[in-house]
Structure formats: C-alpha cells, structure tokens
Amino acid sequence: xxxxxxxxLTFAKGKKVxxxxxxxxxxxxxxxxIAAALHAAGIKILSYSRFHKRPRGFWCxxxxxxxxxxxxxxxxxxxxxxxxxxxxxxxxxxxxxGIIGGEFGE
Amino acid sequence: xxxxIEILVIGSGPAGLKASLxxxxxxxxxxxxxxxxFLGGQLVKQTHMFFGSKxxxxxxxxxxxxxxxxxxxxxxxxxxxxxNTAVLGCYENGVIALxxxxxxxxxxxxxxILATGAQENTLMxxxxxxxxxxxxxxxxxxxxxxxxxxxxxxxxxxxxxxxVIVSYQLLQAGVGVPAIIEALPHIGAYHVHASKVxxxxxxxxxxxxxxxxxxxxxxxxxxxxEIDKDRQPxxxxxxxxxxxxxxxxxxxxxxxxxxxxxxxxxxFIPELGGHVPLRSDTLETSVSNIFVAxxxxxxxxxxxxxxEGSIAGLTAALNLGYGKESYQENLAAARRELAGLRSGxxxxxxxxGLARLARSEEVTY
Amino acid sequence: MLSKTGVPTPEQLKAVKPSKERLDQGPVVIVExxxxxxxxxCYTVCKKGGFLPFEDINDLPRMDFDKCNGCGICIGACPGLxxxxxxxxxxxxxxxxxxPWEFLPVPEEGSTVKGLNREGHAVAPxxxxxxxxxxxxxxxxxxxxxxxxxxxxxxxSIGVKE
Numbered sequence: 342x343x344x345x346x347x348x349x350l351t352f353a354k355g356k357k358v359x360x361x362x363x364x365x366x367x368x369x370x371x372x373x374x375i376a377a378a379l380h381a382a383g384i385k386i387l388s389y390s391r392f393h394k395r396p397r398g399f400w401c402x403x404x405x406x407x408x409x410x411x412x413x414x415x416x417x418x419x420x421x422x423x424x425x426x427x428x429x430x431x432x433x434x435x436x437x438x439g440i441i442g443g444e445f446g447e
Numbered sequence: 448x449x450x451x452i453e454i455l456v457i458g459s460g461p462a463g464l465k466a467s468l469x470x471x472x473x474x475x476x477x478x479x480x481x482x483x484x485f486l487g488g489q490l491v492k493q494t495h496m497f498f499g500s501k502x503x504x505x506x507x508x509x510x511x512x513x514x515x516x517x518x519x520x521x522x523x524x525x526x527x528x529x530x531n532t533a534v535l536g537c538y539e540n541g542v543i544a545l546x547x548x549x550x551x552x553x554x555x556x557x558x559x560i561l562a563t564g565a566q567e568n569t570l571m572x573x574x575x576x577x578x579x580x581x582x583x584x585x586x587x588x589x590x591x592x593x594x595x596x597x598x599x600x601x602x603x604x605x606x607x608x609x610x611v612i613v614s615y616q617l618l619q620a621g622v623g624v625p626a627i628i629e630a631l632p633h634i635g636a637y638h639v640h641a642s643k644v645x646x647x648x649x650x651x652x653x654x655x656x657x658x659x660x661x662x663x664x665x666x667x668x669x670x671x672x673e674i675d676k677d678r679q680p681x682x683x684x685x686x687x688x689x690x691x692x693x694x695x696x697x698x699x700x701x702x703x704x705x706x707x708x709x710x711x712x713x714x715f716i717p718e719l720g721g722h723v724p725l726r727s728d729t730l731e732t733s734v735s736n737i738f739v740a741x742x743x744x745x746x747x748x749x750x751x752x753x754x755e756g757s758i759a760g761l762t763a764a765l766n767l768g769y770g771k772e773s774y775q776e777n778l779a780a781a782r783r784e785l786a787g788l789r790s791g792x793x794x795x796x797x798x799x800g801l802a803r804l805a806r807s808e809e810v811t812y
Numbered sequence: 813m814l815s816k817t818g819v820p821t822p823e824q825l826k827a828v829k830p831s832k833e834r835l836d837q838g839p840v841v842i843v844e845x846x847x848x849x850x851x852x853x854c855y856t857v858c859k860k861g862g863f864l865p866f867e868d869i870n871d872l873p874r875m876d877f878d879k880c881n882g883c884g885i886c887i888g889a890c891p892g893l894x895x896x897x898x899x900x901x902x903x904x905x906x907x908x909x910x911x912p913w914e915f916l917p918v919p920e921e922g923s924t925v926k927g928l929n930r931e932g933h934a935v936a937p938x939x940x941x942x943x944x945x946x947x948x949x950x951x952x953x954x955x956x957x958x959x960x961x962x963x964x965x966x967x968x969s970i971g972v973k974e
C-alpha cells in the first residue's frame with residue numbers, strides 16, 4: 342500500500358514500470374528498491390530458507406543483512422531492499438543458496 | 448593502478464557530511480563515498496524536529512538538515528562525491544578497494560574518516576523470522592523514503608528513542624500502533640517523545656516482552672507478557688495481539704569491520720553498542736590518520752554525530768597541513784558543543800561508555 | 813511516573829501551571845517539559861523574553877509569565893511538541909487551548925472534534941476555532957481549540973474522523 346498523503350513529507354511521483362514476479366506482471370516505480378515495489382503490491386515473502394524452508398521477508402531494508410535476497414534477471418542473492426527496480430525485470434523467489442546459471446546448475 | 452587521494456570519508460550520514468565539510472573548509476581535498484544512491488544516511492528518514500541547539504539545527508526536521516548539508520557538500524569544490532559506491536575492504540599499505548559503477552577501484556588515501564553508522568540489533572523468540580517482523584529503521588526507510596506503508600497494525604518492541612519516534616511516524620502515515628512493548632521498567636526515549644504517542648492513544652507496556660510471534664507464512668499476531676525483575680514471564684499476564692507488522696527497536700551496533708581490517712585497536716564497550724575503536728579525543732584511532740565519527744564511534748545522537756564529524760574532519764585536515772592557524776579555536780568550539788550535549792542526565796550512558804573505553808585494553812584475537 | 817508511563821504526573825503539571833491571576837489575564841504558555849535533555853529552541857525563538865536564558869543547554873525551561881503574551885510561536889519550535897498555550901479569559905465557560913498538530917486530516921476551522929487528554933482518552937468535544945500553518949519549512953499546524961474551561965488543562969490532543 343502506498344502513502345498518498347503525508348502530513349510532513351511529499352513523495353515524488355515515480356515513473357510507473359511493470360516487472361515480472363514469479364511470472365505475474367506487477368507495477369512499481371522505476372528506481373525504488375524491488376522489495377518496496379513488492380511490498381506495495383502486498384508481497385511480503387521474498388525467499389525461503391535453505392534447510393527448513395521458512396518464509397523470509399526483509400529485515401534491515403538498508404542492504405546489511407541479506408534477508409531479502411531474491412533472484413533478479415537470473416542473478417541470485419540480489420539484495421532487493423537496495424536494488425533499484427527497472428522496467429521488465431524478472432524477479433523470482435529464491436529457494437536455494439543461489440546457483441549461478443540456473444536452478445539445477447550447468 | 449592505485450589512486451592516491453588526500454582524505455577519504457566513508458559514509459554520508461550526519462557525521463560523514465560534517466566531516467567532509469569540516470576538512471574541505473580548511474582546504475583539504477575530500478572524496479566522500481556512499482553506498483546508497485543518495486547522501487544523508489539515516490537523516491533522510493527523520494521527519495521529527497531535532498533537539499540540541501541552533502548549531503545542531505534544533506527545531507529543523509532531520510530530512511531538511513540532510514537536504515541542506517547534502518547541497519553544501521555537492522556544491523563544495525573540494526569535495527568529490529561518489530554515491531552507489533561501496534568500500535569492499537582495507538588492505539596493506541592503507542589501500543582501500545571501492546566498488547563503483549560495477550568496477551573495482553583501488554585508492555590510497557592519506558587519511559580516512561570512517562562514518563559508517565550502525566546496524567539494528569535483532570531479538571530472538573519463536574517465529575522471529577516471519578515476514579512482517581522488521582527492524583524499526585527498516586520500516587522507517589520503507590515509509591519515509593519510499594512512501595510504502597508496512598502494514599495496517601504495528602506493534603513496536605522497544606521504547607527507546609527509535610521505537611517511540613517510529614511509532615509516531617507510523618501514526619503519521621495512517622497506521623495503527625496498538626502497543627509499544629519495553630522490557631525495562633521505564634521508558635528509554637526522551638519523555639516528550641513518549642508523551643506525543645500517549646496522547647494519541649498508544650499504550651506503552653514497560654516490563655513486558657514478546658513471548659512468540661504467530662502466523663502461517665506471514666505475521667498474524669503476537670503473544671506478549673509482563674516480566675519480573677529476573678526477566679521471567681509473569682504467569683497469567685499473557686496478552687494476545689493481532690498485528691501484521693512487528694517492529695524491533697532494541698538497539699544499534701556500530702559498523703566497524705573496516706577498522707578491524709585496518710588493524711585499529713578495538714574494545715567491546717556495551718554502553719557504546721559493541722566493538723568500537725580506541726581513539727584520541729580528536730577521534731584518531733590507534734592507526735595514524737584513520738579517524739572515526741558518529742554512531743560508528745559509539746551509539747549516540749545525530750547532533751553528537753555532526754560535531755564528531757567536524758572534529759574528525761578538522762583534525763584529518765590538520766594532519767595533512769591544512770587549517771593550522773584556526774585549528775585550536777575551531778576545535779575548542781566543537782568540544783564545547785559536544786560537552787554540552789553530553790553533560791546532562793541524558794548523557795550519562797555515553798559518558799560512562801567513554802570512561803570505560805578510556806580504561807580498556809585492546810581486544811586481541 | 814512520567815518515565816514509566818510517558819504521562820506527566822499531577823505534581824509535575826502543577827509546577828508548570830501559571831497562577832490563576834495570570835491565566836485569567838489572557839493567553840499564556842504551558843511548557844510540559846520535565847526532563848533535562850540538551851535542547852533550547854523554546855528560549856531562542858521567543859521574542860518577548862517569556863523564556864529565561866538557559867545557563868546550560870540541559871536546563872529545564874524557566875518562564876517569565878508576565879513577559880509571555882501567548883503568541884504560540886514556541887509551540888511549533890519545540891522539537892518535543894511539549895508546549896501549549898491556554899487562554900482562560902476567552903469566556904465565562906470556555907477557554908482556548910492551542911496545540912501542535914502533525915497529522916492528517918487537518919481539521920476544518922469551525923468543526924467539532926474530540927478533545928483527548930494526555931492518555932489519548934476523549935474527555936470532551938472541542939471546536940476548532942483556528943488552524944494556523946507554520947509554513948513549508950516546519951509543516952506543523954497550530955490548532956486553537958475552544959474547550960469547556962474545566963478541561964482546558966487536560967486536553968492536549970484531538971481525535972479527527974477522516
């Protein structure tokens with residue numbers, strides 16, 4: 342949910358772009374962190390932990406902790422809380438430790 | 448190729464901005480690196496008015512102070528600003544590796560001022576890893592920088608300044624805050640911050656803690672209870688609360704890995720938030736020409752961070768031969784400001800942390 | 813206790829309340845600041861000498877109620893939003909209470925809203941007599957509320973329905 346009116350702050354209207362999240366098209370604002378765009382669209386689960394498959398969302402939102410790691414345009418372990426959204430990005434829930442070259446390796 | 452530069456300032460929060468301006472004002476050439484796309488650090492998220500005195504921009508809102516200082520830095524001919532630039536590490540001979548524009552660059556500064564701030568602490572309880580459980584600073588970033596609301600009903604853990612201020616900011620964003628939960632028997636925040644949320648109907652539960660979070664794939668609620676003086680839950684005092692966000696505001700830890708790499712003598716000081724470098728009263732660490740300022744030197748307030756930044760900037764510049772004539776006068780003025788900020792009852796923790804640091808031995812590994 | 817609840821005690825409030833004579837004369841400031849923290853903009857912003865000079869930045873504010881004219885400029889300057897103005901000379905039954913307001917919605921002048929006490933409980937309805945905007949630099953609104961006199965020293969916030 343986006344804040345439309347705020348008593349103190351004004352938010353610049355970002356340029357709307359669309360991107361794919363697990364195959365579904367979602368709208369976000371260009372340049373905002375991917376995790377913020379997902380959160381605005383109601384998506385809080387960003388990955389699943391390696392061993393116990395527990396759902397993970399973001400934690401620190403400034404790029405320190407790696408709770409928000411997702412696969413973006415095929416690249417795993419992208420810190421979505423700081424990575425800027427670009428039109429047409431392919432964003433996927435990460436379910437493993439991130440293997441370069443695809444889910445099952447080359 | 449290693450690029451030699453004069454002063455490297457790492458981090459553009461209040462300490463880093465003031466350090467850059469302080470050094471550049473004396474004529475030194477400053478390179479300021481910031482991993483975010485924008486300058487200002489935590490200042491950009493602060494919608495409340497700052498305390499302190501006129502010199503520390505009292506009554507001005509944090510994000511406006513960030514705008515002011517960032518503009519001064521960007522306009523200054525002696526300061527080169529590199530945003531989207533992360534320091535990767537500190538190597539032998541004081542070489543620093545930077546990642547900027549997807550390249551790795553090696554630089555060799557004559558002086559370094561570390562102003563990297565701090566990171567939020569976590570709290571352990573069953574299901575503490577559920578999506579919807581966020582650091583309070585994270586919620587502040589989401590709300591105040593990106594204009595996204597974290598949820599509809601938020602419980603806050605921690606009644607220090609961050610917990611109470613972020614609770615107020617949640618109310619300003621139109622989000623309900625049904626509880627602030629604090630383990631200590633008293634409120635750690637400035638009492639006026641607490642009064643602001645109390646008169647908007649937010650209850651503060653002192654001597655309480657979260658026992659567990661609940662939810663299938665995301666947070667749906669929490670159980671919290673009163674604790675006794677041994678921090679054990681009081682039977683029968685459990686309360687259930689339906690919330691979709693739980694904010695954790697239980698303290699900060701300085702970000703100082705680079706100083707370990709640089710070989711600075713460090714000590715673990717609880718009052719300052721964790722490992723901090725031993726340093727002179729002009730903020731020079733045990734490695735000559737490496738300085739520290741702001742929360743990285745010990746968790747405190749933005750007003751103190753600004754003054755520490757000025758002191759470190761002045762002294763780094765002096766060591767390179769700049770600003771000799773005015774140094775003592777500038778330093779004395781900054782010291783007076785810092786002493787004023789730390790002298791009252793609110794400064795007890797920082798004074799006691801600094802005293803412990805002065806007595807401590809270095810950490811040896 | 814303030815440090816436990818965030819709500820000032822009756823004793824603390826009594827200590828900062830001007831005399832009945834002064835309250836009857838016209839608008840006067842009520843400074844609900846009870847903790848020594850490094851902060852002094854109330855003193856620096858006042859043009860009338862209503863705040864005595866600070867010897868140390870951590871001092872609690874001290875007032876000269878005779879010099880204070882209740883203009884309210886300190887209400888928007890206080891970073892803790894701890895300053896209010898009360899005017900008990902308004903009428904026989906009613907007083908004016910000026911509070912800072914940093915929320916949406918901003919109530920309309922002439923509207924009736926809930927008057928909340930320091931614990932956020934609605935105690936009485938109040939009418940919004942005036943809404944003053946402190947400007948783009950500060951963004952605080954200063955609301956002048958008309959309240960029944962017996963609640964003038966309790967009401968410090970409002971509840972506004974969207």
